[in-house]
Amino acid sequence: MNIHFRIVLLVMAAILAVGMLPALAQEPVQITLWHMEQPPHRVERIQLLIDEFNAANPDVVVRQEPQNWGEIYTKAPAAVAAGNAPELLFAIPDFTPILKDLGQLQDVTDFVAALDAKHDFVDTAVEPYAYDNGTWAVPLYNMAHSIWYRPSVFAAAGIEPPTTWDELLAAAEALTTDTQYGIGLPANRQLYTDQVVYDFMVNAGAEEIYNPDGTLRFDNEATVKAYEFYSQLFRFSPPDSTNWTWGEAEACFASRACAMIPQFTVITTYDTQAEGDPNDLGVIAIPRSAEVEESGTIAYSNGVMLLTSDPAKIEAAQRFISFILEPENYGRFLNMEPGLFLPVTDTGSQADSFWQDPMVVKYRAQVETMIENSKNGRLFGFTNGNTFPSIASISAQNILAQVLQMIVVEGMSAEDAVKAGQAAMEAAIE
Amino acid sequence: MFGLSRRTLVGYLYVAPLLVWLALTIAYPLLSTVILSLQDIRIIGTEGSFVGVDQYRTILTSDAFWSSTGRSVIWVLGNGLAQTLAAFIAALLLREAFPGVRIARVWIILSWIVPTVVVVIIWRWMLSASGGIVNYALVSFGVVERPIGFFSTGTSAFASVILINAWRMFPFMTVIMLAGLMRIPEELYESAAVDGANAWQKFRHITLPGLQPVLFVIGLLGTLMSFNTFDVIWLLTGGGPAGSTTTLPVLIYDTAFKQYRLSRAAAMSVVTGILLLVFALTFIRLMSPRTEEQESAL
Numbered sequence: 001m002n003i004h005f006r007i008v009l010l011v012m013a014a015i016l017a018v019g020m021l022p023a024l025a026q027e028p029v030q031i032t033l034w035h036m037e038q039p040p041h042r043v044e045r046i047q048l049l050i051d052e053f054n055a056a057n058p059d060v061v062v063r064q065e066p067q068n069w070g071e072i073y074t075k076a077p078a079a080v081a082a083g084n085a086p087e088l089l090f091a092i093p094d095f096t097p098i099l100k101d102l103g104q105l106q107d108v109t110d111f112v113a114a115l116d117a118k119h120d121f122v123d124t125a126v127e128p129y130a131y132d133n134g135t136w137a138v139p140l141y142n143m144a145h146s147i148w149y150r151p152s153v154f155a156a157a158g159i160e161p162p163t164t165w166d167e168l169l170a171a172a173e174a175l176t177t178d179t180q181y182g183i184g185l186p187a188n189r190q191l192y193t194d195q196v197v198y199d200f201m202v203n204a205g206a207e208e209i210y211n212p213d214g215t216l217r218f219d220n221e222a223t224v225k226a227y228e229f230y231s232q233l234f235r236f237s238p239p240d241s242t243n244w245t246w247g248e249a250e251a252c253f254a255s256r257a258c259a260m261i262p263q264f265t266v267i268t269t270y271d272t273q274a275e276g277d278p279n280d281l282g283v284i285a286i287p288r289s290a291e292v293e294e295s296g297t298i299a300y301s302n303g304v305m306l307l308t309s310d311p312a313k314i315e316a317a318q319r320f321i322s323f324i325l326e327p328e329n330y331g332r333f334l335n336m337e338p339g340l341f342l343p344v345t346d347t348g349s350q351a352d353s354f355w356q357d358p359m360v361v362k363y364r365a366q367v368e369t370m371i372e373n374s375k376n377g378r379l380f381g382f383t384n385g386n387t388f389p390s391i392a393s394i395s396a397q398n399i400l401a402q403v404l405q406m407i408v409v410e411g412m413s414a415e416d417a418v419k420a421g422q423a424a425m426e427a428a429i430e
Numbered sequence: 431m432f433g434l435s436r437r438t439l440v441g442y443l444y445v446a447p448l449l450v451w452l453a454l455t456i457a458y459p460l461l462s463t464v465i466l467s468l469q470d471i472r473i474i475g476t477e478g479s480f481v482g483v484d485q486y487r488t489i490l491t492s493d494a495f496w497s498s499t500g501r502s503v504i505w506v507l508g509n510g511l512a513q514t515l516a517a518f519i520a521a522l523l524l525r526e527a528f529p530g531v532r533i534a535r536v537w538i539i540l541s542w543i544v545p546t547v548v549v550v551i552i553w554r555w556m557l558s559a560s561g562g563i564v565n566y567a568l569v570s571f572g573v574v575e576r577p578i579g580f581f582s583t584g585t586s587a588f589a590s591v592i593l594i595n596a597w598r599m600f601p602f603m604t605v606i607m608l609a610g611l612m613r614i615p616e617e618l619y620e621s622a623a624v625d626g627a628n629a630w631q632k633f634r635h636i637t638l639p640g641l642q643p644v645l646f647v648i649g650l651l652g653t654l655m656s657f658n659t660f661d662v663i664w665l666l667t668g669g670g671p672a673g674s675t676t677t678l679p680v681l682i683y684d685t686a687f688k689q690y691r692l693s694r695a696a697a698m699s700v701v702t703g704i705l706l707l708v709f710a711l712t713f714i715r716l717m718s719p720r721t722e723e724q725e726s727a728l
Contacts, residue, residue: 102475190668239576239577240560240580240581242581243581243582243671245554255560255561258560397688397689402672405670409583410584
C-alpha cells in the first residue's frame with residue numbers, strides 16, 4: 001500500500017477515535033430521591049449525607065426533592081404515569097401497595113437479605129413490606145408515638161403522668177385553664193389524626209381492622225370505645241384542632257398553649273422554639289384503657305422504594321441505600337430529627353453516630369423512653385403477622401380521621417360513626 | 431382554492447397556529463376528559479374498561495355530588511356578595527381625591543398579588559385558637575371569654591374561608607370597578623345636582639347604569655372564577671371539617687386523587703363544565719348590557 005495512503009488512513013482513524021471519546025465518556029448515573037421530611041434541618045442533614053456519597057462515588061449523582069405527606073399519595077402515582085417518577089421514594093407500609101399496583105416497584109428481596117446479613121434488621125421492620133412473594137421497600141427507620149408533657153406543669157397542677165385512660169382524662173381536665181388546653185388532639189382529615197386515633201384504638205384492644213380472611217372488622221365494640229374516649233378527651237383540645245396540619249400540635253406544645261400532645265417527637269421544636277430544658281421535657285407511653293394490660297402505640301417502619309428498572313440506576317440506588325445504613329452514617333441519618341427516627345438495624349441501634357449526636361446526648365433519657373415505647377408498636381393493616389395491602393386505599397382517604405370528624409364535628413354517636421366508617425372502608429377497597 | 435379568495439386563505443393561515451394551539455390545549459384535554467369519564471379507571475396510569483354512562487349515573491344519584499354543588503352555589507353567592515360590596519365601597523373611596531389616593535390605588539391590590547399559600551399561612555396563624563392574634567385580641571378586649579375556633583365547625587369554617595377568599599380577591603374587583611366609575615362623566619353628576627337630585631338618586635340613575643357593563647363582566651367572570659376556586663379551600667380546610675367546605679372542585683380533586691376514582695372525577699368535571707356553560711349562556715342572554723338602539727326598540 002502506498003505510504004501516503006497509509007498515513008491518510010492512520011490520520012482518519014485517529015480523528016475518528018478522538019471524535020468518539022465524548023460518546024465513550026460515561027455520564028454519572030442520576031438518582032432522584034423523593035422524601036417527605038420537609039423541615040429545613042432534615043433536608044439539610046440529608047443533603048450532607050448526599051454530598052458525602054456523591055463525593056465518594058463520582059459515577060453517581062444523587063439529589064433530593066422533598067415532598068409533602070399530604071400530597072404524595074396523589075403526586076407519586078401521577079409522576080409514575082407521566083414517566084417522571086424518582087428512582088427512590090420514601091414510604092410507609094400503607095403507601096407501598098399503591099405504587100406496587102402501578103407495576104413500577106422493584107422487588108428488593110435479595111438486596112434486603114444482603115443488608116440483613118450485614119446489619120441485622122428488626123424483623124417487624126421488614127414484615128410490613130414483605131408480601132405477594134416479594135419485598136417492596138428497604139426499611140430505613142422506625143417511628144412511634146408517645147405523650148409529651150412538661151413535668152413542671154404537671155407538678156404545678158399536682159398531678160402525676162397518666163398511665164390509664166381515667167388518669168389521662170382527669171389530667172387533661174385538671175390542666176385546662178384560661179390560658180392552656182389540657183391536651184392537643186388533632187381532628188383534621190389527615191394522616192396525623194389517623195395515627196392518634198389508632199393510638200387509642202390500640203389501647204382499647206381494637207388494633208385489628210381486618211379479620212384473618214381479609215374482611216374488615218373495624219365496626220366493633222372496642223373501636224367504638226376508642227372513639228368515645230377520644231371525643232371525651234377532645235373537649236380539652238383547642239377548638240380549631242379540627243383543622244390542624246403538621247406542626248401545629250408541636251407549636252401548641254412549644255408555646256405552652258397545650259399541656260401535652262401525642263406525637264412522634266417534639267425534641268427539635270422544644271429545643272429550638274421553647275425552653276430547651278431536657279429536665280422539663282417528659283415523655284410517657286400512650287395511656288391504656290382498662291381492657292388492655294400493656295400500653296401500645298402506632299409504630300411505622302419507614303422504608304425506601306426503588307422505582308426504576310434501569311440496571312445501572314438500580315445498582316447506584318442500592319449503593320446509596322447501603323451507604324446510609326452503614327453505622328457511621330446511619331446515626332447521622334436518623335438524627336436528622338433526634339428521637340423521631342429510630343434504628344431498625346442492630347448495628348444501627350449500637351452506632352456511636354446515633355448515640356453521640358449532641359441532641360441525642362442532651363435528650364438521651366427521652367430517646368431511650370421512645371425506643372422502649374416503640375417496642376409495643378402496631379400499624380393498622382399490618383398486625384399479628386398479617387399484611388393487607390388494601391389498607392392503602394383506606395389510608396389514602398384518611399377514613400379513621402373522617403370517622404372522628406363525624407363524631408366531634410357533626411355530633412354523630414360513636415356507634416353510628418364507626419358503622420359509617422366500616423361502610424366507607426368497604427367502599428374504598430372494593 | 432376551496433372557492434376561497436387568496437386574501438381569505440392568507441387570513442386563515444395567520445390564525446392557523448393559534449387554532450392548533452387552542453385545539454391542543456383546550457379541545458384535546460376536553461375530549462380526553464370525556465373519554466376518561468366513559469371508563470372505570472381508578473388510579474392514574476392504570477388501565478380501565480369502557481362502562482358507558484355508569485359514572486354519570488353514579489354521580490347524578492350521589493348525595494355527595496349534589497351537596498357539593500349546593501355548597502358551590504353558596505360559595506359563589508357568599509363570595510359575590512362580600513367581594514362586590516367590598517370592591518364597591520373601596521372603588522367609591524378611591525375615586526375621591528384625598529392625600530395618598532394614588533398610593534392607595536396602587537397598593538390596594540396587595541392582598542391579590544400575594545401568593546395564595548402565603549395568604550393561607552398568614553390567616554391560619556392569625557385565626558389560630560392556640561396563639562393567634564385575632565383570638566388574643568378578642569379575649570384581651572373581653573369580646574369573648576374563650577378563643578373561637580374559626581375552623582372548628584362547618585358553618586364557621588365555611589364563613590371564614592369565604593371571607594378570606596373575598597379579602598384576597600376583592601382588590602381585583604376594585605380595580606375593575608374603579609375603572610368603570612371613572613368612565614362616568616362628571617358632568618352627569620353636576621347636571622343631576624343642578625336638577626336637585628340627592629345622593630341616592632344620583633347613585634340609582636347615574637352610577638348604577640354607568641357601571642352596568644362593568645358589573646356584567648364582574649358578574650360573569652367573577653362567578654366562573656369563584657366557582658372554580660380550589661386552592662384557597664384546599665389549603666385552608668382540605669374541604670373539612672367533615673366535608674363542610676367541600677365544593678365541587680374540591681370534591682373532584684378528592685375523588686380523583688384521594689379516593690382514586692379518576693373516571694368518576696372526570697364525569698364530575700364534564701357535568702360541572704356543562705352546568706357552568708349553561709349558566710354563562712343564560713347570564714349573557716339575560717344580563718348583557720343593552721345598546722341605546724336596543725333600549726329604544728324596547
